[in-house]
Amino acid sequence: MSTTALDMLKLLLGVGGILVIASSTGYLLKQKLSPDGSNGAIENLNARIKAWWAMVFLIAIAFVAGRVGVLVLFAFCSFAALREFITLINTRRGDHWAIAAAFFVVLPINYFLLWAEQYGIYSIFVPVYAFLLMPIIAVLRGDPRDFLLRISEVQWALMICVFCASHVPALLTLQIPGYEGRNVLLIAFLVIVVQSSDVLQYVWGKLFGRTKIAPTLSPSKTVEGFVGGVASATLLGASLWWITPFTPVQAALMSFVITMMGFFGGLVMSAIKRDRGVKDWGHLIEGHGGLIDRLDSVVFSAPIFFHLTRYWWSLT
């Protein structure tokens, strides 16, 4: 077995072990405090843990399937996220072609370019080509009402749901000397740090949360949860240095950047939800709300993590 596969197996066993503990705890809590399913917080916790199992399972399958598996998984994530996003924005009849193009042209090309490893064109495809061509498609329909608002929202949706989200599988295109064939572990590192930061912020917040950090944006986020979550996720990331091309200190710094981007990304997406008057982006994942509710922090941290790693470690 290659060292990469072995490391992957260790990670899976670790994550699986944590989920077994989480599921057992959830079960015991349910037996003790909510045998009839009436305690909302515990039901929600158990629904979340179940969804975690499903997510880990999906990611594991994608990793086994290799590069194409990861690309397909994230292309589907982009599709579902874009669907949630477009549902919430102001669109008019005149945007129909532009939105159809976003789903059926821009999204597939973006992932095709990653598959073809055309980094140069991939990195400007959405920010330059889609940015200029989408408003042209929209303007051909001749409806000027709220035009700037409408085209901005569609472009923002594309940047977040397609371009930024695709930086997770883009990690596979990096060429890091001495790290050949192990790039998939960079994805595992990013996803584990971001998601554990989310979970740890939630746990620290539930246990010690007193002071709201952004009451007008996200009533559930607290200073205690933020500090505890970021600190413990940074430590966790540092302890995973052996799956990365980084030293332990570098891994800690990377994890810190990832968790900070994740936290503030979550705030940004909360502000949008507040403005639109919804609590969740959708209902795709039971207990978690929509896909974007789970993906928001990954989306914000992935491009920065990608570029930091690319700038200092990659040959491409």
Place this chain on the structure above:
Amino acid sequence: MIHDLIAKLASIAIMMFARALTAARAIWHETGLPPRQSIYFANHSSHGDFVLIWAVLPPWLRARARPVAGAEYWLKSKLSTFIGRDVFDAVLIERDPAARTQDPVELMATVLGDGASLIVFPEGTRNQTEARLLPFKSGLYHLACKRPDVALVPVWINNLNRVMPKGEFVPIPLICTVTFGEPMHLKAQEAKDEFIARAEAALLLLAPPTTEDDA
């Protein structure tokens, strides 16, 4: 046999396509799932409306739910006849009173007599106006008079008109919800206008609040 199999596969394919496009989700009334046999009456803004209702119904309710549709539309070509009659198992009614050979309400009552549920669109045609709902036709009242025992369930389909507005041929993926209201019945001695107004109100109650962006 093979014909039935193709029809079955086509219905599954159409439903999966609708789900992939809209992630359709049912919002049930607090009283729970609708009764086993019901007349679902829904707002009508797209050809896909009843597919969405179908897609969110649990299998045992879906199996007996038959859409009511215009015969002149569905019997136009071989393909649409196959889809309408065999795939969707639609109850095809003749809408033009002058030319028809069978009374639609009689036909629907017969189908109900066989134990099936019906999906009807009492606006009579697709709503392409700015209004949330067109005035109901009286068919729903006459049907309720014939079978006052069968529950009438209001169903609001949200967002599907944005997925594929009239005149577009490419649908766009958007999340749709299907909201089921409280089952209602014709009251004793209830007048036609009274009943129709009550049914319209029950359906509008399920519509999301309007915003100025609705256009």
